[in-house]
Amino acid sequence: MTSWRDHLSETNRCLYCHEVFSGEVNWTWALGLSEEKLLCPACEGKLEEIKETGCDMCGRPVEQEGHEFVDSTVKRSASFVSKPQFLCRDCSRWGEEDRWKNHSLKHRALYSYNDFLQEVMATFKYRGDAEIATLFSGKLKKLAKSAGRIDVVTVIPLADDRLWERGFNQAELLAGAFRVRHLLVRTVSTEKQSKRDRRGRMAALEGAFRMSEEGERLELSGKRVLIVDDIYTTGSTLRSAASVMYEAGAVEVLAVTVARATGKLKK
Amino acid sequence: MRFYSIPKEERPNSKMARLIPEPFVPIDHPHAMNLLVRLTDLPHNQNTFPQVNGTFQETDELRKMMTGRRLLLDEITALIPLQLIQEHVNQGFIQYESAMMTQPKLTCKRCGNQDPFLFGKIQCARCRQSCRYCRACLMMGRVSQCSPLLTWHGDRRPSKKEHILGWEGTLSPAQNKAAEALKEQVSDLYEGHQEFLVWAVCGSGKTEMLYPAIHKALNQGDPVLVATPRTDVVLELLPRMTAAFPNTKVRAYYGGLEPSERYSEAELVIATTHQLLRFYHHFSLVIIDEVDAFPYTYDAKLQYAVKNARTRASLTVYVTATPPNLLIRQAKIGKLPHVRVPRRYHGHDLPVPKLTWAGNWKKRLEKDRLPFALIFWFREQIEKSNQVFLFVPHIQLMPKVVNGIKASCQQVTVEAVHANDPDRREKVSKFREGATRVLVTTTILERGVTVKGVQVAVFGAEDRIFTESALVQIAGRVGRSPDQPDGDVIFFHHGKTKEMIKAVRHIKLMNKEGIR
Ligand SMILES: [Zn+2]
Numbered sequence: 001m002t003s004w005r006d007h008l009s010e011t012n013r014c015l016y017c018h019e020v021f022s023g024e025v026n027w028t029w030a031l032g033l034s035e036e037k038l039l040c041p042a043c044e045g046k047l048e049e050i051k052e053t054g055c056d057m058c059g060r061p062v063e064q065e066g067h068e069f070v071d072s073t074v075k076r077s078a079s080f081v082s083k084p085q086f087l088c089r090d091c092s093r094w095g096e097e098d099r100w101k102n103h104s105l106k107h108r109a110l111y112s113y114n115d116f117l118q119e120v121m122a123t124f125k126y127r128g129d130a131e132i133a134t135l136f137s138g139k140l141k142k143l144a145k146s147a148g149r150i151d152v153v154t155v156i157p158l159a160d161d162r163l164w165e166r167g168f169n170q171a172e173l174l175a176g177a178f179r180v181r182h183l184l185v186r187t188v189s190t191e192k193q194s195k196r197d198r199r200g201r202m203a204a205l206e207g208a209f210r211m212s213e214e215g216e217r218l219e220l221s222g223k224r225v226l227i228v229d230d231i232y233t234t235g236s237t238l239r240s241a242a243s244v245m246y247e248a249g250a251v252e253v254l255a256v257t258v259a260r261a262t263g264k265l266k267k
Numbered sequence: 268m269r270f271y272s273i274p275k276e277e278r279p280n281s282k283m284a285r286l287i288p289e290p291f292v293p294i295d296h297p298h299a300m301n302l303l304v305r306l307t308d309l310p311h312n313q314n315t316f317p318q319v320n321g322t323f324q325e326t327d328e329l330r331k332m333m334t335g336r337r338l339l340l341d342e343i344t345a346l347i348p349l350q351l352i353q354e355h356v357n358q359g360f361i362q363y364e365s366a367m368m369t370q371p372k373l374t375c376k377r378c379g380n381q382d383p384f385l386f387g388k389i390q391c392a393r394c395r396q397s398c399r400y401c402r403a404c405l406m407m408g409r410v411s412q413c414s415p416l417l418t419w420h421g422d423r424r425p426s427k428k429e430h431i432l433g434w435e436g437t438l439s440p441a442q443n444k445a446a447e448a449l450k451e452q453v454s455d456l457y458e459g460h461q462e463f464l465v466w467a468v469c470g471s472g473k474t475e476m477l478y479p480a481i482h483k484a485l486n487q488g489d490p491v492l493v494a495t496p497r498t499d500v501v502l503e504l505l506p507r508m509t510a511a512f513p514n515t516k517v518r519a520y521y522g523g524l525e526p527s528e529r530y531s532e533a534e535l536v537i538a539t540t541h542q543l544l545r546f547y548h549h550f551s552l553v554i555i556d557e558v559d560a561f562p563y564t565y566d567a568k569l570q571y572a573v574k575n576a577r578t579r580a581s582l583t584v585y586v587t588a589t590p591p592n593l594l595i596r597q598a599k600i601g602k603l604p605h606v607r608v609p610r611r612y613h614g615h616d617l618p619v620p621k622l623t624w625a626g627n628w629k630k631r632l633e634k635d636r637l638p639f640a641l642i643f644w645f646r647e648q649i650e651k652s653n654q655v656f657l658f659v660p661h662i663q664l665m666p667k668v669v670n671g672i673k674a675s676c677q678q679v680t681v682e683a684v685h686a687n688d689p690d691r692r693e694k695v696s697k698f699r700e701g702a703t704r705v706l707v708t709t710t711i712l713e714r715g716v717t718v719k720g721v722q723v724a725v726f727g728a729e730d731r732i733f734t735e736s737a738l739v740q741i742a743g744r745v746g747r748s749p750d751q752p753d754g755d756v757i758f759f760h761h762g763k764t765k766e767m768i769k770a771v772r773h774i775k776l777m778n779k780e781g782i783r
Pocket residue numbers: 014015016017018019039040041042043044
């Protein structure tokens with residue numbers, strides 16, 4: 001643990017690029033009024049915070065032009081809304097499925113999954129620099145505040161071989177600011193997502209999770225559950241997990257992630 | 268990975284390795300599962316390994332991959348099953364060691380990192396406890412408290428191969444003198460650790476001077492390493508070395524190679540600092556080719572990597588235009604054998620930099636305007652159809668400087684490029700082709716950028732980043748072609764610095780010595 005004196009010194013080191021930068025750490029930080037700067041201005045500047053969303057449900061960022069699903073004239077709040085009104089085409093499609101007629105999965109992300117964030121997440125997940133999680137864990141907790149009362153916080157579990165390979169579950173570290181319950185376990189190991197089309201992915205995720213022993217013990221009925229994860233791509237993983245919890249009686253399941261991938265990037 | 272360290276009384280057959288990786292510990296073993304440990308938590312000297320079993324036929328793939336290297340277990344298991352690796356451990360061909368030291372100071376044994384900021388900690392799914400890892404060398408696979416390093420102990424087969432030197436150019440007298448002195452050193456590679464300095468001016472043709480020594484070492488059966496801090500230099504050296512040594516396995520290692528290329532067998536290796544970290548006690552001839560790199564530091568990282576990569580008895584050669592003070596001092600008191608090449612291969616003097624007052628350029632630049640002195644000089648260059656390298660101290664200044672140039676010389680084509688610029692290659696080659704007139708930059712991009720008739724200016728030369736050696740390297744960009752051996756080097760400044768004056772003195776001294 002570093003002391004407050006270290007934080008007040010003139011220079012900091014960037015958690016991502018390791019470069020020294022002069023931190024604007026001052027009395028506001030010491031009094032807890034501002035956050036400690038972990039990234040240098042250059043790295044910080046490359047993150048695209050989602051300030052307005054194009055869909056009340058999945059929280060996709062509004063800025064991409066020419067995206068068929070998004071009406072760029074509609075700008076929605078970046079925080080959770082209690083009554084989703086405007087839905088993108090993806091989310092409307094989900095809503096047509098029987099099991100999603102009476103349930104929802106509201107999601108918000110901190111940032112757009114741009115090139116820079118892809119690099120950062122690769123360093124975090126694949127290179128295994130677990131410290132990167134501290135960049136986001138506090139912010140995720142803040143983001144979740146607008147969701148209102150949350151009874152249980154959980155994460156998407158990793159398959160055993162993947163967990164061994166990485167040494168840690170990235171989602172669990174991202175949820176570091178919450179008290180995490182392990183509600184789910186994986187039933188089958190799914191193939192790499194990117195290899196399948198939407199339909200194939202959905203089929204593969206059908207029944208990918210079941211309740212864990214801890215989840216069984218914990219009475220979910222009437223509870224609002226928050227899932228913390230790293231990246232939201234199509235939402236199918238999160239929905240697969242959420243449907244297990246709805247079956248167990250959860251009244252609402254919501255999700256926060258670090259990065260919202262959009263069609264534009266995934267092509 | 269955790270290991271079961273078998274107690275002596277359980278090992279009547281001493282040929283067995285003391286360490287069994289977790290996956291191979293029998294589930295019904297009475298206490299093994301409770302005794303699993305990480306190598307960092309074991310006293311090092313306890314890990315006895317069997318002698319090499321000469322009758323065992325080792326796997327070719329493993330031998331090629333591991334000879335001369337020290338690799339993380341994960342790097343190997345990505346290509347070869349653990350079962351086969353463990354078999355080689357039991358036959359004495361491979362040994363495990365911890366990748367980190369926790370005492371007296373937390374240290375990454377692979378990269379030498381000891382900086383507390385560059386260590387992380389996780390609740391590890393492998394060793395099921397708090398596990399520290401090195402953040403400094405992550406791009407090579409993660410070193411953690413539970414990740415062992417593996418070394419190869421099979422006998423190295425002496426090579427009787429006859430290597431051909433395919434280079435047919437001629438060396439200038441100065442080059443030849445240096446080449447011979449260096450070759451002489453290679454004769455006794457087996458007497459402890461030795462060092463040699465080749466102090467050669469920018470544009471003296473350093474690479475060619477190295478060929479005779481490399482050739483000799485190869486024919487003695489010694490693997491040779493050319494180490495450099497920069498990928499650019501590796502990529503530039505590879506085709507030249509491959510052409511010079513046509514029947515030698517010349518391999519270049521830099522970031523971004525596929526695993527199949529990363530662990531290939533090699534006789535002559537060209538590698539960046541990080542890739543060097545995979546080699547262990549292997550090279551008898553190590554050439555550190557810093558060549559015109561800037562900002563240059565023979566940094567602690569490279570030093571550590573070189574120390575690990577060379578054999579105990581070996582020769583380390585420093586090739587540089589601007590040796591660090593420590594090397595100069597050692598050379599002067601006769602502790603470091605060296606040779607100087609003060610003359611360029613074309614025989615002409617090095618252009619001497621001129622110092623020009625630019626006033627308070629920072630203030631002018633705020634309004635996107637350049638100092639008058641620089642504008643006048645620019646216009647003169649453009650009239651003569653010259654190309655210009657303009658060095659600036661910081662990347663943040665580049666857009667303003669570009670605006671300033673455009674405002675004062677409308678018709679000129681100007682481009683800005685920095686070290687991590689994704690379009691860097693393109694921009695440099697456009698400049699090389701002459702499509703861009705002015706290139707604004709923060710660092711020397713590629714030493715191969717020998718643009719005929721290029722003129723150089725340093726803008727804000729008083730900045731701390733422009734040390735004597737940086738300025739000497741920058742000046743070395745000019746006059747490299749025998750057709751146009753002269754040109755302008757101007758330091759535009761707002762106050763002379765010692766470094767500027769030392770750089771001018773350095774170049775004048777080299778010119779004077781070159782006459783002798
Ligand atoms: Zn940074």
